[in-house]
Amino acid sequence: MSAPDVPTWSPSFKQPPERVVERFRHYMPDVGSFVVFENGTCVPVARGLSEVAAFDVAKDVLHQIVTKRPDLHPHKVEDGAVFIGFKPPAYTMVLSDIARAHWQEIERRHQEWVLPNEVLMTPMGPNVFDDYGKQVLLARAYMFLDARDPAPVRYVQA
Numbered sequence: 528m529s530a531p532d533v534p535t536w537s538p539s540f541k542q543p544p545e546r547v548v549e550r551f552r553h554y555m556p557d558v559g560s561f562v563v564f565e566n567g568t569c570v571p572v573a574r575g576l577s578e579v580a581a582f583d584v585a586k587d588v589l590h591q592i593v594t595k596r597p598d599l600h601p602h603k604v605e606d607g608a609v610f611i612g613f614k615p616p617a618y619t620m621v622l623s624d625i626a627r628a629h630w631q632e633i634e635r636r637h638q639e640w641v642l643p644n645e646v647l648m649t650p651m652g653p654n655v656f657d658d659y660g661k662q663v664l665l666a667r668a669y670m671f672l673d674a675r676d677p678a679p680v681r682y683v684q685a
Contacts, residue, residue: 536639559685564673589674609662
């Protein structure tokens, strides 16, 4: 596998995996089994897989996402978190309290989460982001980091 392009800078903070699992289950109650990566990306997998097989499937999904232009669908959810769905299915979120606690860093470094030579069109113009957009960039950066150095931390079975 070739290494995918990733943002040029990594956040200095991560989200607690147990909270990511709890929020993912809340927002995606119909997803059975899933793998959680070090940076909080959750990848649904078939039920009944061994842990090794589940990790391999989830890593492959992340590789598929980043080796083509990622198809992402962001949503702000009821508790203020930003939740992004990718195709093939994978999900990353930014918990609102984590974003607030690290807002200065997010504000200062968010442009470094745009990939080299990438232009993202927003209502405010190319590569211009409001607070919501900055959190979307952070969530996307977490997914790219999980794809670059896939480190599964938990297999949650249905």
